[in-house]
Amino acid sequence: MTRIVATILTLALLGACGSTGNDGENPLDPETGEDAGPGTGGDGDPGTPIDSDRGLPPGTEAPTPDSSIVRYEPRGESGGGFAEAIAYDAATDTFEVDNLAFDGDNVYRRGGRPGSQNAVGSLGPFAVYESDVTSVDPVTGTVVDNLAYRAIYGVSTSGQTEFAIVRSGDFVDYGFGGFVYQRNGVDAAGNATSLELPTAGDAVYAGDYAGVRIFDGVSGLEYLTGDASMRIDFKDFNDAQAGVSLTVANRRLYDIDGTDITDRYIAALQEDNDGLVVPRDASGNAVMPQVGSVVSPDVADANGEIVQSVFTTLEFDDGTQATAAEGEYYAIMSGEDAGEIVGVLVMTGDDPRRDAAFQETGGFIVYRQ
Template sequence: MKINLAGLMLCTFLVACGGTAPFGEETDVVEDGDEEIIESDRTVPPGTANPTSDDLIFRKEARDDEGGNGFATGVSYNSEDDTFSVDNLPFDGSDDTPYIRGRAVGSLGQYAVYEAVEQYPDSANGSTINQFTHRAIYGVSRSGQTEFAIVRSGAYVNYGFGGFVYQRNGDVDLPTTGQALYNGQGAGLRDYNGRGGLEYSTADVQIAIDFGDFNADTGQYEGAVDGFVFNRRIFSQDGTEITQNVLDRINEGNNASLQSVPTIVFRIGPDALDVNGEIVGTLGSRFGNDSGQAVTYEEGNYYGIISGDGANEIVGVIVAETGVDPSADNVRDTIGFTIYREDRE
């Protein structure tokens, strides 16, 4: 399916548009999420301490001791039995009970879904201990050169403990002129702050990169990044689509008539792209209510890495949070994606 970028660009100006392979090595990560790993005006997530364009880059969600972000460690996919391992999350089983392929929802598009065990025995007497709800999404690109994973829990009143990781396994030959368009799909986990609950999300993801501008006035590589997350859908844990249910309560609480989840739009500015192929920036979404007022729906960030000899794929994670859903204080959508720069037919 071909997507018209020019049509999507209009949304920028409108109020409403609808063997185990572990991630990274612990010896090569920076634990301080506030440290600027690359010399620039921006901050990338913790991970590879000295990234280059010629090698693996690993990133993980910055740890927040109060909010529970970034606690997931030891993330790995086990190809021999199609299971998924995560460490450092309480009450999600143990080392002998990895996450299994989701029973009600085993995949979201091309991305695999895994779930933790529901019960675990007392190690002394075998008594049954109920475990917390945990879900993981794992994605690997068609080339195998990029991958991501997201782990969230719906068992806490607040967001709870989880995390995300994303990784480039090879190198990138990054252009210094011209532009590129990437298309594909994303899949995510929605969790709630103010009540328990966990849901799935899907979307189309499109990113455009101008490799020639902004100019590198600071002596750094400064391209520009634009992007959209659209055709967004929401599903319950049993796989039932609940997009309209979510829209109904948002409309009721905000005097609105939304017919689709608002499109996420990347904010364009300098320092979004570096010479190693990493992209970071902010994003948001808005809609117009029935009184003609613009309402901010979401605020958040995007993180990603470009890969390939032709800079032909991007892996990344988008985190967008809304405070206008009346069912909770906040709702967070964490979306992973692998998208591609396709040859024209």
């Protein structure tokens, strides 16, 4: 069973890809005889987060350009960061997730297949998994209803990087969930992975984005897809600080059954915002507002780790703009000449269809073009 990483969930009940990239030498890998989850002790304590002015998530405490790096969502007041011991089994195409209440037998199975409980098995190149909707009391045989958790898993074509996101929409607040992303010690071919960070020139990256939305105030879970791109100016800012920009465009929204509801969402935005300029893709189809990032110094380091603020903006026909969502993304570069980047984005905003806020958590993998 291949370890992917992790720490993610439990419960506050208020209301394929196969990867061979992990070499087993990750200091947070339980197969080495260490703790059961990144940054956790044997008692499940999440441990002490990394002390960093750049706001890196907890995980690998002494990263280097030549080391594997694991980062996972910290435990927070909104319920993130409680899952532990996430493992992907390529032989059965399943995930195991520990420390999640009401998710059945802790095994998440691929959606969109015969016998699956949900029709969504993929979001672009990334795989979608589901928890069991019921379990059985081993004493009485009574069927117990569970919560609907969904996991998104992405692994790069090289096997150097991967991410996982787990959320549930069966809470009236954001509930418990989380994410994890990593640069592996070896790639899919068994070659050692490291970062060779350029010090000159500009680079463009392109790839895919997929995520989930959950809500504060109502239950429900929705999926998103999009085109992720990044630009990096390796020579500026000065003092060896690369300039970085992330964009997620052509975003589309789907309900939990995979039905495209982008047009419905845009119609609600228009109803609440007179003069809204509807964003469209190259074919003229309405799409969700684009994600942009705040370009500033000191967002990347020599180990290839990136932390940057993100936002979505509404544009109006009088030339004005309004911020619709804000958050951050976290990413890791990998490979020769920083050939690929994996990251996870988390942002919040107000939903125009209901009196509720949303939390969007999405993963992306992009490649140097």
